[in-house]
Amino acid sequence: MSFKILAINPGSTSTKIAIYEDTKEIYKKNIEHPSEEIAKYKSITDQYEMRYKQIMDFLNENNFNVKELTAVVGRGGPLPPVRSGAYRVNDAMVDRLKNRPIIEHASNLGAIIAKEIAESIGVEAFIYDSISVDELDDIARISGVADIERQSLTHCLNMRAAAIKTAGNIGKNYKECNFVVAHLGGGISLSAHKKGRMVDMVSDVEGPFSPERAGVLPTDKLVSMCYTNEQPIVKKKLRGNGGLVSYLNTNSALEVENRINNGDEYAKLVYEAMAYQIAKAIGELSVVLEGKIDKIILTGGIAYSKMLTDWIVKRVAFIAPVEILPGENELESLALGALRVLKGEEEAYEYDLN
Ligand SMILES: Nc1ncnc2c1ncn2[C@@H]1O[C@H](COP(=O)(O)OP(=O)(O)O)[C@@H](O)[C@H]1O
Numbered sequence: 001m002s003f004k005i006l007a008i009n010p011g012s013t014s015t016k017i018a019i020y021e022d023t024k025e026i027y028k029k030n031i032e033h034p035s036e037e038i039a040k041y042k043s044i045t046d047q048y049e050m051r052y053k054q055i056m057d058f059l060n061e062n063n064f065n066v067k068e069l070t071a072v073v074g075r076g077g078p079l080p081p082v083r084s085g086a087y088r089v090n091d092a093m094v095d096r097l098k099n100r101p102i103i104e105h106a107s108n109l110g111a112i113i114a115k116e117i118a119e120s121i122g123v124e125a126f127i128y129d130s131i132s133v134d135e136l137d138d139i140a141r142i143s144g145v146a147d148i149e150r151q152s153l154t155h156c157l158n159m160r161a162a163a164i165k166t167a168g169n170i171g172k173n174y175k176e177c178n179f180v181v182a183h184l185g186g187g188i189s190l191s192a193h194k195k196g197r198m199v200d201m202v203s204d205v206e207g208p209f210s211p212e213r214a215g216v217l218p219t220d221k222l223v224s225m226c227y228t229n230e231q232p233i234v235k236k237k238l239r240g241n242g243g244l245v246s247y248l249n250t251n252s253a254l255e256v257e258n259r260i261n262n263g264d265e266y267a268k269l270v271y272e273a274m275a276y277q278i279a280k281a282i283g284e285l286s287v288v289l290e291g292k293i294d295k296i297i298l299t300g301g302i303a304y305s306k307m308l309t310d311w312i313v314k315r316v317a318f319i320a321p322v323e324i325l326p327g328e329n330e331l332e333s334l335a336l337g338a339l340r341v342l343k344g345e346e347e348a349y350e351y352d353l354n
């Protein structure tokens with residue numbers, strides 16, 4: 001008997017979906033949500049019906065009978081700290097994501113939509129490697145101000161998948177290896193993996209700037225900015241209008257490269273600065289692993305860029321060999337995670353936090 005799994009990855013401007021039959025992708029779609037459409041909604045949760053309908057329309061257009069599904073898996077959203085791997089989506093999780101998400105992030109719809117579809121046909125819904133996976137060592141939790149604890153919020157799904165794949169490529173088990181992984185997408189985060197555990201990370205508010213996010217900033221200047229601007233304006237400057245958007249008015253690394261290739265020296269300075277900051281964060285996490293590193297892994301959409309990865313490799317090659325796994329295989333990682341649960345190769349946890 002084969003397993004048919006619907007994987008759902010809601011992003012800020014798109015909902016990516018795929019149907020897998022065991023390990024094989026049989027349908028895939030990137031449903032774009034133009035910014036004018038998104039702007040109509042006050043919160044992420046308010047976008048639920050619009051995104052749900054577009055997913056169901058896609059299944060209907062392909063004459064796919066939803067009742068054929070064995071399970072539905074969604075990207076794990078902004079929950080309180082959870083373990084890596086699979087969780088069953090239950091009412092407590094949906095309540096938390098709908099009413100008390102720890103940040104506003106499109107991924108909070110992953111579990112909510114997955115559960116709705118799964119329930120309508122009487123199958124199970126899962127999340128896998130949520131953005132809030134927290135395996136940090138205690139020493140990594142200290143921020144520098146007693147009432148601010150560091151939050152483990154990362155592109156865990158793609159980074160763990162890349163680390164597990166790299167371990168296989170070098171003929172080892174993930175639990176035997178040490179890796180520093182950098183996810184280079186519209187947002188950038190990095191993680192240190194020590195013998196199968198993500199013991200520290202650099203989140204998208206703590207490290208390099210990215211195509212659309214500011215990364216870490218001088219705190220005194222940030223505080224001043226908060227006193228002269230409304231909160232939504234500051235938040236937008238940090239997420240959405242930060243990074244390449246702030247300096248170059250585009251979130252497309254491809255467009256920036258185009259400008260550089262046409263002689264734009266300012267674009268080159270900014271783009272190289274992004275590589276420089278990524279390399280610095282890799283150095284920071286290399287220290288966490290005391291330099292004992294099997295591979296540094298660069299993944300995500302911008303890892304397709306030879307210009308950017310060359311700049312990074314030049315600065316970090318002295319630490320460890322660099323593996324480049326471009327793109328993000330989030331839909332595949334979700335589907336294969338759920339498949340392992342369905343086959344009994346992996347346990348799914350019960351979510352019981354409020
Ligand atoms: N071949 C490429 N060379 C350089 N940058 C690329 C390439 N392909 C995609 N990108 C860039 O990757 C970024 C998006 O990465 P992705 O991992 O898809 O992020 P997200 O899922 O966060 O939107 C964009 O800035 C895009 O321009």
Ligand SMILES: CCCC(=O)OP(=O)(O)O
Pocket residue numbers: 011012131153154155185186187188189203204
């Ligand atoms: C850092 C948390 C995960 C995240 O920001 O994902 P996106 O870059 O896909 O928005």
